[in-house]
């Protein structure tokens with residue numbers, strides 16, 4: 001799908017992030033290419049959500065090198081990353097419950113005309129974006145407090161897609177959904193992948209990952225613990241990397257050293 | 263977990279028909295939704311106001327006299343402006359306990375600059391308002407940048423500004439200024455020509471109609487049920503009726519009071535800022551969720567500082583209108599009572615203490631309720647001490663209603679709950695491999 005020669009959409013190396021005494025991420029590396037779904041798995045507290053926040057610029061890394069399409073970049077602020085083309089759906093606190101759907105979608109990037117909010121244009125764009133997504137939102141002027149959890153999830157996804165990102169980060173997007181809704185969402189992820197987006201998908205469900213992901217990167221206690229090809233790796237092997245039964249940190253590091261060259 | 267969703271192939275037209283067909287139920291649902299965005303809204307305060315006016319009119323037939331209503335429209339302005347500034351702070355889910363002291367300090371600053379230092383009135387007003395704006399920005403800075411809780415910053419500030427006011431006024435504690443000057447005219451001037459009040463009523467009705475039509479168009483553009491032409495016309499007519507009745511009453515006394523006109527302009531202008539500009543959207547967003555706002559790239563600290571600056575500025579304007587009534591600045595008017603009344607006005611009018619819900623109009627409505635009670639009791643000769651107890655009681659009722667409404671929101675709607683996902687799904691690891 002992608003030529004190995006093109007630089008990855010996003011490459012992270014040596015990422016560290018601490019919250020006080022907690023080392024949430026230690027020397028983490030990851031690559032995401034356009035038109036590829038990379039799953040990130042790991043036990044609770046492994047640092048998956050922190051990784052998403054670091055990439056989105058809402059919790060900037062303490063240390064680490066980031067390359068966007070081969071070019072070194074700084075992911076220190078939410079609007080920097082948004083301007084680059086990175087959008088995230090967070091695990092929690094995704095929306096302002098007192099704003100309507102339109103207000104939430106455009107928060108931080110409102111369309112203005114003569115200094116005043118252009119509600120007409122924002123409403124039309126919201127409508128057409130939501131109509132292309134797999135959950136129906138009958139009323140985009142409803143405050144999000146009145147929506148059901150699958151509708152909330154799709155509004156969060158719509159918010160991320162609004163800026164036409166090139167990299168989409170999804171932190172456990174299927175958690176609040178039933179089986180049919182999950183399959184709708186995974187269909188959407190495949191469609192976005194086919195449109196050439198890079199997608200980072202966090203999930204605890206091996207079924208989701210088998211369905212859409214190309215590679216799985218495992219985090220364990222804030223460190224890389226292997227990157228696996230979804231189609232060729234038995235999932236017991238992935239599970240044991242998650243639980244710590246096997247330690248891939250060393251092999252992973254050697255493999256990458258070869259790839260980057262001395 | 264969630265209601266079954268209709269197949270998403272149904273087009274825009276279908277959806278509109280479906281929404282219109284809901285009729286009364288749809289209307290009630292829309293009202294309930296507004297409640298979710300705007301809190302309890304103005305309905306309880308409007309009912310309370312009607313009740314209060316009826317009761318006092320029965321007890322004393324002078325209550326609804328043009329003279330008393332005209333005085334009421336001027337008396338509400340000082341506290342009403344302070345309450346309007348507080349609405350901004352309450353929208354963030356914060357509190358500013360310094361507004362009473364700040365209003366007193368700026369009035370004192372004006373009087374001292376004007377009377378003792380011979381500064382011209384306009385310049386002294388400008389200095390007084392600028393000082394309060396700077397003080398508000400300072401409160402906001404200490405809160406936003408240094409992380410001190412807003413109540414603590416503004417409580418300390420309240421004491422400091424009150425002390426500074428006493429120091430400025432010196433020995434006697436009171437200072438009188440020119441009762442024919444600019445500041446005195448703020449509350450004494452009336453536009454006597456009947457056309458003034460009627461033009462304002464016509465203008466307000468027209469603007470309301472245009473705003474309602476614009477909102478309805480925006481709703482249609484987003485495929486949402488919009489108000490019908492008939493509904494907009496009916497609501498415009500209702501508002502027009504109230505506006506022209508008020509104009510007629512004011513014209514029976516001295517005409518349109520300048521103070522009331524300025525108050526309406528400020529409230530309407532700030533409502534426009536809050537609801538139609540990106541800045542206003544940011545204020546509401548911060549009241550909804552600071553974390554979401556931060557992740558959306560908003561400059562949280564800047565918005566917070568600006569909101570406290572607005573609160574300080576309006577407190578200063580309110581203080582000048584309060585002083586204007588008597589052409590005197592004195593230590594006698596207790597800042598705590600100003601503060602409580604202003605908070606009560608905002609909350610009674612329908613602004614939530616919990617942030618994100620409310621409008622500047624709630625300050626106008628709430629202060630009308632409070633001043634009506636005060637004015638009615640004064641007519642009946644009830645002592646001021648009892649008035650305080652009653653005002654406190656009304657505030658308490660409003661706060662309880664606000665808390666209950668919030669509780670209802672949190673328990674009945676998934677979207678109102680910020681931490682909607684249970685944390686730690688590690689236990690599902692193995693089971694998800696069907």
Ligand SMILES: Nc1ncnc2c1ncn2[C@@H]1O[C@H](COP(=O)(O)OP(=O)(O)O)[C@@H](O)[C@H]1O
Nearest residue numbers: 019022024042043044045046047048049050051
């Ligand atoms: N804002 C924060 N403050 C303090 N500790 C945090 C914060 N965010 C995450 N952590 C800690 O970092 C670790 C990784 O958390 P997280 O990235 O949420 O894990 P995951 O998403 O994989 O379950 C956990 O130990 C968590 O307690």
Ligand SMILES: [Mg+2]
Nearest residue numbers: 048049050091
């Ligand atoms: Mg997580």
